[in-house]
Amino acid sequence: MRVDPVVIVGAGPAGIAAAVQCERLGLEPRLMDRTGVAGGLIENAACVENYPGLEPMPGPKIAERLREFLHRFGLGVERHRLIRAVARPEYFELELEEAVCRARCVVLALGTRAKKLSCPGAEALEGTRLFYEVRAVSKRRGDGDDAMVIGAGEAAFDSALSLARAGFEVSLFGRGPGPKAVGRLRDAVESHARVKTVFNASVESLELEDGRVLARFDRGEEGTSRVRADVVLASLGRHPRRAGMLVEKDRVLYEVEPDEPLGSFVVGDARHGGLGQVGIAVGDGLAAAMSAASFLRKKQNGR
Ligand SMILES: Cc1cc2nc3c(=O)[nH]c(=O)nc-3n(C[C@H](O)[C@H](O)[C@H](O)COP(=O)(O)OP(=O)(O)OC[C@H]3O[C@@H](n4cnc5c(N)ncnc54)[C@H](O)[C@@H]3O)c2cc1C
Numbered sequence: 001m002r003v004d005p006v007v008i009v010g011a012g013p014a015g016i017a018a019a020v021q022c023e024r025l026g027l028e029p030r031l032m033d034r035t036g037v038a039g040g041l042i043e044n045a046a047c048v049e050n051y052p053g054l055e056p057m058p059g060p061k062i063a064e065r066l067r068e069f070l071h072r073f074g075l076g077v078e079r080h081r082l083i084r085a086v087a088r089p090e091y092f093e094l095e096l097e098e099a100v101c102r103a104r105c106v107v108l109a110l111g112t113r114a115k116k117l118s119c120p121g122a123e124a125l126e127g128t129r130l131f132y133e134v135r136a137v138s139k140r141r142g143d144g145d146d147a148m149v150i151g152a153g154e155a156a157f158d159s160a161l162s163l164a165r166a167g168f169e170v171s172l173f174g175r176g177p178g179p180k181a182v183g184r185l186r187d188a189v190e191s192h193a194r195v196k197t198v199f200n201a202s203v204e205s206l207e208l209e210d211g212r213v214l215a216r217f218d219r220g221e222e223g224t225s226r227v228r229a230d231v232v233l234a235s236l237g238r239h240p241r242r243a244g245m246l247v248e249k250d251r252v253l254y255e256v257e258p259d260e261p262l263g264s265f266v267v268g269d270a271r272h273g274g275l276g277q278v279g280i281a282v283g284d285g286l287a288a289a290m291s292a293a294s295f296l297r298k299k300q301n302g303r
Pocket residue numbers: 009010011012013014015032033034035039040041042043044045046047048049050051080081082083109110111112134154155156158159241267268269270275276277278279281
């Protein structure tokens with residue numbers, strides 16, 4: 001079986017940056033993503049205003065720019081989900097959902113996965129009324145609908161803004177005494193006419209009642225609040241999809257240890273352990289490509 005020089009798994013900003021840099025260095029990279037589409041998590045951002053050199057723009061527009069960037073270098077994305085990467089003496093064996101491939105270097109740019117709500121009723125509503133990424137919700141027409149956002153961090157605030165701009169009437173519920181989001185984003189949400197924020201509210205249960213979601217919140221001394229909405233977005237933080245550490249339904253998905261000498265690199269949010277920034281992910285991807293090139297050069301020279 002052919003051994004590819006570099007396989008990059010995950011086509012978010014980190015993987016895209018790694019792929020283009022590898023291509024520029026003549027390494028003929030393969031880029032894969034379980035969705036078959038490049039872009040990654042940034043598709044969810046209301047407005048990205050901190051990427052140096054770019055004017056502020058919505059996340060989906062950044063993702064579109066990243067796809068154009070790949071095309072400019074003649075690169076595409078193969079649709080594959082990585083199940084397992086095993087280090088053999090001379091190469092990595094990548095077990096994909098419906099295939100196997102081998103690579104001298106592997107760059108794991110797998111990003112993060114959402115922390116799930118664990119209250120009664122959550123699992124049953126997931127995917128129809130309860131979502132963990134705003135892009136899934138904003139595909140619905142928002143006009144006049146009520147959306148509930150659970151969470152009080154940067155991503156929760158950002159998502160509340162996206163939903164309000166899409167026409168939803170948004171109520172954001174945080175467990176703690178106040179917002180964790182700060183600065184311009186916090187100001188934008190708090191001054192938006194279609195967003196209401198409620199704190200010291202811990203979700204107890206979700207259920208469907210007359211076609212809408214009924215949520216019960218524990219409000220401490222104020223007792224229990226019952227709130228209804230058409231759709232719920234939970235934004236409770238994210239777990240890194242990190243090599244050797246990701247356990248999903250009691251199954252270890254990846255057996256590669258980060259940065260082991262064979263030529264494996266873990267980059268972007270997966271490496272940093274939670275929600276990061278596009279600029280950091282891109283820098284990581286570039287650095288991994290440079291390291292992969294140097295690793296392959298040394299191998300070729302017998303060192
Ligand atoms: C609401 C929101 C707003 C944000 N706003 C900003 C902002 O304003 N500015 C900013 O800099 N950053 C922002 N971010 C953060 C930014 O989106 C991330 O830091 C960035 O996308 C991380 O890039 P990444 O390539 O490491 O991972 P990701 O973008 O998460 O990409 C990982 C990719 O790996 C793929 N993948 C996962 N598992 C597998 C598998 N087993 N096999 C194959 N493929 C797999 C996924 O499909 C995905 O495409 C925001 C994030 C959110 C959620």
